Amino acid sequence: MARIYISLGTNISPEQHLKAGLVDLQQHFGQLQLSRVFESESVGFKGTNFLNMVVAAxxxxxxxxxxxxFKQIEQDNGRIRGEKKFSPRSLDIDLLLYDDVICDIPVQVPRGEILYNAFVLWPLAELAPNLxxxxxxxxxxxxWQTYDKQCQQLxxxxxxxxxxxxxxKY
Structure with missing residues (x-):
């Protein structure tokens, strides 16, 4: 059994999509451990604020x-494939960690944005501070303690x- 950490983000009907994504994740993975929800400014484009959190399962x-x-859950919640990298999202679900696995295929694990996006690192540090x-x-x-907190508002x-x-579990 692997322990996974998952990033969720949304800025299109964010409360609705975040709640739906959590319910779908629980249906697929069972009991979840949740960080708090954070609001952040959009990164890489001008847009409405995002809601972000990290979940463990x-x-x-x-x-x-x-x-x-994750792709199926995103699609079920209105995510359109082929969107620009930096654009509004109904639901964005990313695998951050899969135990201690390090790989690039089929996706990069650990996910690179852990180290440079506050909206990923802060909730992950809250959920798994000693990992x-x-x-x-x-x-x-x-x-998180050494992260430059001035570079992204959250x-x-x-x-x-x-x-x-x-x-x-919270």
């Missing part, structure tokens, strides 16, 4: 199967999680 699926599941990044060998708490928000997610 356990799975027997391979990396390729996990990624295929070490498999390449830097630093804990996520240490990586703040935790109050978010009403869907009732069907309970009980959930």
């Amino acid at each position: 356990d799975t027997d699926l391979s990396i390729a199967q996990v990624v295929a599941t 070490c990044h498999p390449l830097t060998l630093q804990t996520y708490q240490m990586l 703040w935790p928000i109050t978010f009403e999680f869907p009732a069907e997610l309970l009980p959930v």
